[in-house]
Amino acid sequence: VLLSAFLLYAGFAVAVLVSRLRRASHGYRDSERRFRDLVEVSSDFYWEQDEALRFCYVSDAYYPMTGMRSENVIGKRRWELPLAGERGKMWEEHRAALERREPFHDLQFPLLNSRGEKRWFSTSGKPIFDDTGTFRGYRGTSRDITRSKEIEAALLASEARAVAKANELETVLGAVPIAVFIAHDAECHRITGNRAAYAMVGVDETANPSKSAPDGQGAAYRTLRNGVEIPSEELPMQVAARTGTPVIAAPNT
Numbered sequence: 001v002l003l004s005a006f007l008l009y010a011g012f013a014v015a016v017l018v019s020r021l022r023r024a025s026h027g028y029r030d031s032e033r034r035f036r037d038l039v040e041v042s043s044d045f046y047w048e049q050d051e052a053l054r055f056c057y058v059s060d061a062y063y064p065m066t067g068m069r070s071e072n073v074i075g076k077r078r079w080e081l082p083l084a085g086e087r088g089k090m091w092e093e094h095r096a097a098l099e100r101r102e103p104f105h106d107l108q109f110p111l112l113n114s115r116g117e118k119r120w121f122s123t124s125g126k127p128i129f130d131d132t133g134t135f136r137g138y139r140g141t142s143r144d145i146t147r148s149k150e151i152e153a154a155l156l157a158s159e160a161r162a163v164a165k166a167n168e169l170e171t172v173l174g175a176v177p178i179a180v181f182i183a184h185d186a187e188c189h190r191i192t193g194n195r196a197a198y199a200m201v202g203v204d205e206t207a208n209p210s211k212s213a214p215d216g217q218g219a220a221y222r223t224l225r226n227g228v229e230i231p232s233e234e235l236p237m238q239v240a241a242r243t244g245t246p247v248i249a250a251p252n253t
Helices: 002-042 062-066 089-099 146-175 195-201 236-243
Strands: 045-049 055-058 104-112 118-129 135-144 181-183 191-193
Touching (some): 089 104, 118 146, 181 236, 191 195
Antiparallel strands (some): 045 055, 045 135, 181 191
């Protein structure tokens, strides 16, 4: 009887233990699922790498984004993916950081998707260590930054065109035999001109010929009308900049 009771108790205890372990296991899986859901809400996809820096998990969002299949990614290192562009200094520095088991942030690189199109990604990751301090790989998140890269490239191209046009205009103005002044702000604190303009007021081409420049920053010359110096706020350039209307000045004497 005692043996039967003991076995019954032991069986009950094992059942309770198994039940608790199952609940703990379910709780762990739920926590892991919540963690991944949270990560994927704040990024485009989540990934994990093993001790050899090979991908062992990539969240589902990655595949339709790139057109790749899991066999194209799982088991490969990041630099073994179809990168667009040269594997230069950036990748050498990244691999060195991984060998030192350092976290990394905002690593930007282009990939070729299944259609041969370039897609830009920003990725960040942290090393994983177990309870004994043994390195177990990396985990992290990535974002598709293709749109921002396209906007950046468009802005750089627009800036390059503007610089080219400015240089062209400067060349044309330099050849014009009449004085041309350009105000760079509505207050005319900074004015530049062509060679004829600097020659007319008798100042060096590196000087600021503005009569409205802050103290000590303008060139030292006088502008007269009928032998009387004209106040800076009444000069044609300053009036035109302030009012936004053309000003035709009478000849000075």
